[in-house]
Amino acid sequence: MSPVVVASGRNNAAVTAEQQAPVSMAVRxxxxxxxVQWVAARNGIDLLHIKGYALDPTLREGRSSTDVDVLVRPDHVRRAARAFTDAGWRRVIGFETGSAFSHSLTLLHPVWGYLDLHRLNPGISQGSFGRMWERRTRAVIGGFPCPVPDLATQRLIVILHVGRSHPSPRGRRDLERVWYEATPGEQNEVRARAEELGAQLGFDVAFGRIEDHRDDPAYRLWKVESEGGTRLEEWRARVHAAETLVDKVRLVVLMPLVNVEHLENLWGRPPTRSELVREFFARPARGVREEWARMRRPDA
Amino acid sequence: MPDECYRRHRDVAAVEDEGRWYVAHLPDGPIHCLEGSAAVIWEELPTSTEAAAGRADLVLLVAARAGVHPDAVDGDVADFVARLASLGLLETVSRPGR
Incomplete structure (x- = not known):
């Protein structure tokens, strides 16, 4: 990361020394x-800061974060990706390869670290950004006013995140803080927001009610995300959840392709042509092996 | 003679942590850490939306915080202000002499 100048006093008011010092993750x-907000404002990009330091302090207590997450107005996503790369961020993981929900682009800046640029928030219907934007509020972070979702939507976003994660102590703590410690009135607001933003499935998954949604096209995707599954199960679920035929075809075409970005990040260098060829054949073979192992499991 | 006034640059992000200020000019950085007297002077600087402060005013404010005579900090404040300006962390505004 970047060098840091420390100006320290020789006596009460002198400024003389400069030296390097570490900066905590929280400060960075x-x-x-x-x-991020500076770049967004300069480029006319509407985005909401979500999670991490964008959360209300009452919801943030005890949570740690390692990156900045923002939800971008869908029409502004392409412009945002260009604006951030122009401003010094480097693309690390693309939308299609980042997660089963294909929801975020991961960028890295030499000073600011990781930025997850979300084109959608898993569980919230894609057309809901406008409603979230209308209800936005502001959090001053690093001295800059940053647009953030209203408190009820912040609670919902944390709940949806718990829903798509494997059960964990952290997930339970998050639910405790954002839901069980909320007043009945606050819980009603979150329920209303879940309905308004088309987030009922993800909301119910967080509370173990996924089977209430077996007929939902996204059911299998949430099942794999929350309970785990093989690579093939994940891809099948992604194709099943895709809303249009074009999206389904695109996913089927992408499936056997080698994830070059992933290999580059894993190996710390771009893969060679022969390594790409080897990986092209190894990838489906791994998928078949995983499927075979799953079928042989006693509980399969 | 015009008097130079100062305030924090509007493109600077700042975070206070355990008595230190971490400041950075956006969008590139780097991050600078201000501690001790540097942090005190930073705290006394007006923000980018406030009226800029003259050097004499700054000296008085810093001396009061430090509990020393203004003459004892005058040179140091001038040096620090010049340093901040060279790092792009400070905005210098000229106003007509009084």
Whole structure:
């Protein structure tokens, strides 16, 4: 990361010395939110800061974060990706290869660290950004006013995140804080927001009610995400959940392709042509092996 | 003679943590850490939306915080302000002499 100048006093009011010093992740992330907002404002990009330091302090207690997450107005996503790369962020993981929900682009800046640029929030219907934007509020982070979702939507976003994660102590703590410690009135607001933003499935998954949604096209995807599954199960679920035929075809075409970005990040260098060829054949073979192992499991 | 006034640059992000200020000019950084007297002077600087402060005013404010005579900090404040300006962390505004 970047060098840091420390100006320290020789006596009460002198400023003489300069030396290098570490910067905590907490400080760096708050400055990073400000940097992201600076770029967004300069480029006319509507985005909401979500999670991490963008959360209301009452919801953030005990949670740690390692990156900046923003949800971008769908029409502004392409412009945002270009604006951030122009401003010094480097693309690390693309939308299609980042997660089963194909929801975020991961960028890295030499000073500010990781930025997850979301084109959708898993569980919230894609056309809901406008409603979230209308209800937005502001959080001052690093001295900059950053647009954030209203408190009820913040609670919902944390709940949806718990829903798509494997059960964990952290997930339970998050639910405790954002849901069980909320007043009945606050819970009603979250329920209303879940309905308004088309987030009922993800909301119910967080509370173990996924089987209430067996007929939902996204059911299999949430099942794999929350309970785990093989690579093939994940791809089948992604194709099943895709809303249009074009999206389904695109996913089927992408499936056997080698994830070059992933290999580059894993190996710390771009793969060679022969390594790509080897990986092209190894990838489906791994998928078949996983499927075979799953079928042989006693509980399969 | 015009008097130079100062305030924090509007493109600077700042975070306070355990008595230190971490500041950075956006969008590139780097991050600068201000501690001790540097942090005190930073705290006394007006923000980018406030009226800029003259050097004499700054010296008085910093001296009061430090509990020393203004003459004892005058040179140091001038040096620090010049340093901040060279790092792009400070905005210098000229106003007509009084």
């Amino acid at each position: 992330l708050q400055l990073a939110h400000a940097a």
